[in-house]
Each structure stands twice: as structure tokens, then as C-alpha cells.
Amino acid sequence: MRKSIFDLLDRKGQQPVSMLTAYDYNTARTIDEAGIDMILVGDSLGNVMLGYENTLAVTVEDMIHHGKAVVRGARQAFVVVDMPFMSYQASVEDAVRNAGRIMKETNCQAVKLEGGVEYADRIKAITQAGIPVVAHIGLTPQSVNAMGGYKVQGKSLEQAKKLIRDAQAVEEAGAFAITLECVPATLAKLITEQAKALTIGIGAGNGCDGQVLVYQDMLGYTDGFTPKFVKKYADLHSVMLEAFKQYKQECEQRSFPETGQTYAISEEVMQALFETEIEEVKRS
Ligand code: KIV
Numbered sequence: 001m002r003k004s005i006f007d008l009l010d011r012k013g014q015q016p017v018s019m020l021t022a023y024d025y026n027t028a029r030t031i032d033e034a035g036i037d038m039i040l041v042g043d044s045l046g047n048v049m050l051g052y053e054n055t056l057a058v059t060v061e062d063m064i065h066h067g068k069a070v071v072r073g074a075r076q077a078f079v080v081v082d083m084p085f086m087s088y089q090a091s092v093e094d095a096v097r098n099a100g101r102i103m104k105e106t107n108c109q110a111v112k113l114e115g116g117v118e119y120a121d122r123i124k125a126i127t128q129a130g131i132p133v134v135a136h137i138g139l140t141p142q143s144v145n146a147m148g149g150y151k152v153q154g155k156s157l158e159q160a161k162k163l164i165r166d167a168q169a170v171e172e173a174g175a176f177a178i179t180l181e182c183v184p185a186t187l188a189k190l191i192t193e194q195a196k197a198l199t200i201g202i203g204a205g206n207g208c209d210g211q212v213l214v215y216q217d218m219l220g221y222t223d224g225f226t227p228k229f230v231k232k233y234a235d236l237h238s239v240m241l242e243a244f245k246q247y248k249q250e251c252e253q254r255s256f257p258e259t260g261q262t263y264a265i266s267e268e269v270m271q272a273l274f275e276t277e278i279e280e281v282k283r284s
Contacts (some may be wrong), residue, residue, distance in 0.1 A: 003037055003078040005110070005132050005176050011037075012198055017210030019080075019200055020218070023049050023066045027215060028073030038200075039074050040112065040212060041067045043082040043142070048216045055141050058084040060098055067106030080134050081106055083113040085142040088122050095122035099131050112179065114140035116166020120173040127174030135170035137163060137195075138204065139182035150227075152182045152203070160187050164194070171197045179212065180204040182229070203229030 011017050019038035022028040023045045031039055045066055046058040060083075067081040081102050088095035099111045110132035113119060138153040147153075154163040167178055177198040179190045185205025192199040192208050201208030213230060216222050220235040236255050250256035273281070 002074075002076055002109070005078070008037065008078060009176060012209050014194070016206075016208070017051045017198060017200065019210055019212035021045075021048075021214045022070045022073070025069040025073040028070040028077075028079075031215065032074040032077045036077055037210070038212075039077045039079045041070045041079065041106075041108070042082045042112075043084045043212065044214050046048040046212060048222065054144050056085045056144075060084060060087050060101060062104045063087075063102060067102065067108055071107045075276055078110070079106075079108045080112050081108040083111050088113050088119070092121055092125045096125050096129050097127045099133075100129060103131050110134055110176070112136055114142050116162070117169040120169040123170055123173035123175050133170075133173075133175045134177040134179060134180065134200070135173075135175035136179040137170065138180045141181075150182070152184065154183045154187050163187065164191060167191045167195055167199075168196075171195055171255075175210075177210075180208060196260060203227060212269070 002201040008017055019040055020031050020036050021040045021042040021044060022031050024042060028039055041063060043055040043058045043063065045062065046052040046055040047135045049066070050058070050062070052058070063081055063084055067079070070077050070081075081096070083098060083102065087098040095113070099113075102108065102111055107242045111126065112134040113122065113126075114136040115122075116135070116137045119135075123135060126133050139147070139150060141150065144150060153159045161182075163183060167180075169229025170178055175197055177200055178191075178195065180191065180199050180201045182190070182203040185200070185207060186203035188199065188201055200210040200212050202212045217226055217230040218233050220232040220237055221240075226232070247256065
């Protein structure tokens, strides 16, 4: 049985919720099999799947394409699909239409969008249309240019107050969960205690109601920069690199494929072939 928003909300103040990103069918299946509660088809796919410098170029079509694959792979996990840059910023109408399209075409259980007080009207309209919303405040990567880079948010008194107001606004607008990205742990804990919505932290300490990580980061799949908040549960990059190198070597040495990876043909057929003129075979 797939988890519902009520199953997740029941966990508030009880057992923390686990969430990971996924962008394809097989990864979603494995994450789902591990019993992870929520899967996020993040617009981080721009960085980790498509090789863009940031998430700004990701389109609604990209999100739908990957979202469909993830939903097909997830049986029990609650699937959230990100609304990409400029799919909700321009107007409330855009927000509802694009959220509706994402939900209709992917069959996901909720959408996520970035922004606090300024985007509360979008969240309200989307939830009124019957689409559950996960809000995303703190470091909001779609605003990387306005923020002047990827920085911890809420460290000054003014910023901390703004984050508390953002959390309140998105919750009042109807968001059932709030992603808190790169927020000091004690502030994230305070927001969590104040909120009825579930808080899901990424770089926000263990006082949140749940945690989310980009799966490539936590598996050590990428060998580039890793944010401080990431814990590497595996070193997949090394494992894959070694496997690819060994494969290359074995191809070059003809030690792959071995007999076990090869299809056989009877001696008789081969003998008959050798005895036939090859030109005759080609003409027949
Ligand atoms: O796009 C994404 O992967 C996200 C997480 C970082 C929360 O929004």
C-alpha cells in the first residue's frame, strides 16, 4: 500500500520520516524496496542527471519525463515531484496549471515548490485544486542568482525571523510538509516545534520531522564537490570506476566474454559450415 499524506503526518513528533531523491525507474525501485517513506523527483536532476550548472534550465517536460519513471518504480513510497523554475513564479494560474499537469501526467502524490511568504498564494491555489504541496524554504536553489550563491540561510536575527514567517505562511496556505534547506539546526528545530506541517531537513540538523538527501550525494556517486551536510553511505564512484576500468581491460585482452557469457552452437553445424564454400552460403 502506498503511503498517504495522513500516514506521513501521523509521524509528526513520533518517528522521523526518510526521503531520498530519484530520477529513474530502477533507482526508485531500489529506494522503495528499502522502505524509504518518500521519494523526491527533485529539479536537482538538472545538476546530477543532466549536467547543468544549476537547476534553472529544467523544464516541466523534464520533470514529467523523470517523474513518470519514478512513479512506475515506487510501490509504497509517497512520490513528490518538483515544480521547476518559472513553472509557478509568474502567476497563480501558471502554478495551478503546471502543478495539475505534473500530477495528471506523472501520477505523483504531491508537488514541491520553492519560496515562502511570496509564494503562499500559489500554494493556497494548488492545494485548493486538490494537489498536496511540499513547500521549500531556506536555501532555495532556483534563486541562486538572487541569493548570491549556495549559502546557509537564517543565521542573522532578521533572516531567522523571515524563515519563521515563511514557515508559518506556507503552512497556513496549505503545505502539508516544508523542506528546510541549509538552515542552522537549532532554528530548524524551533520551526519544527512551531509547525503542524512535517519539516523535512537537508542540511538542517536532526531536529526536523524527516530528512532528505540527493541519492547520488549519499552514495558517493559523484566525485565533485559534496556539501558539508551530506553523509556518504557508500563510495559508488570508486566502485563504478573500478568496474569500468576492469571491463575496458578485459575487452582489450579478450578475457571478456568468457564461455559462461557466450552462446554455443553444435559441432555438427559448424563442421557443415566449414565444409560449405562461403560464397555458396552467401548466395543461398
Ligand atoms: O531538487 C532537489 O533535489 C531538492 C532537494 C535538495 C530538497 O529540492
